[in-house]
Amino acid sequence: MSTANIVDILMPYYGDVPLMQAAVRSVLAQDDPGWRLTVVDDGRAAGVPEWFAGIDDDRVRYLRNEHNLGVTGNFNRCLELVEHELVVLLGCDDLLLPNYVRTVLGVYADVPDAAVVQPGVVTIDGAGRPVRTLTDEAKRRLYAPRFTGRCELAGQPLAVSLLRGDWLYFPSLCWRAEAIAGLRFRADLGVIQDLAFLLDLVRRDGKLVAEDTVCFRYRRHRGSESATTAVQGSRFVEAGEFFADAAEEMADHGWPRAARVARRHLSSRLFALTMLPQALRQPGRPAVGALAEHVFGTPAAGLGRRRGSVWSHHAND
DSSP states (O other), X not given: OOGGGOEEEEEEEOSOHHHHHHHHHHHXXXXXXXXXXXXXXXXXXXXXXHHHHTOOOTTEEEEEOSSOOHHHHHHHHHHHTOOSSEEEEOOTTOEEOTTHHHHHHHHHHHOTTOSEEEEEEEXXXXXXXXXXXXXXXXXXXXXXXXXXXXXXXXXXXXXXXXXXXXXXXXXXXXXXXXXXTTOOOOTTOSSSHHHHHHHHHHHTTOOEEEEEEEEEEEEOOTTSHHHHHHHHSHHHXXXXXXXXXXXXXXXXXXXHHHHHHHHHOHHHHHHHHHHHHHHHTSTTOTTHHHHHHHHHSOOSTTOOOOTTOTTTTOSOO
């Protein structure tokens, strides 16, 4: 089997052992054999190496970091381990449906110049039950392009689409390794670095292909870092600085429409608005100021700090 017919599935692992094991089993259950799984363990949970030693499949390899690298460091470590032409950065609590590998290989066979593929996704809660959230409804109804079958986007239209509202599900994406060569996740970002990584790809004129065949289960947790930082308000401090920098970079790149959308960052402000009632109920209301400033403050035009420029981390630019 050529490397063009193998999906390199990299799983940066930390956290819940049973959820990770379920994610691994979902890879083992693929109905297309064209995959290789690498799990990079950034923790010290007991019994995990022994569990992997019991998997009788030479397509699975398990690595445990000698020292804790943190979330960003472990994601970047996974990028260093890519060996095949197609790459997935699978969340350690998400699930592939049995047709995932077959679906993404089919898209790349039809669209070989695709840089990244977004397959169809359903969301589940911590217990694995289907769930509909305000965030997912907004992604589907407000921000995702309307299409049947497949949709292709690139250049400024793709940048505008993502900056208007990031409708993609990052752990479900399948990337062409050549398209993301040299890209890394930014250590100065916490919960918005997936969008930064995507915009890096867009700037390289990478083409996104969205496919409506459902083959991925994306897990949403009430206690996730994204949810926690949203309630605390720190997510929106980071977001305000990020969109300001992105607006300047888009303008410099000659994409004025994308720059305007980044300055307004309306979807991020609307999200902060939905968090305000919960923040008002917290003792001392510590997050209210940050949320209110993000919602009602002046758009980010001219406020970019260039603190860790959106594309300053390219290894080969």
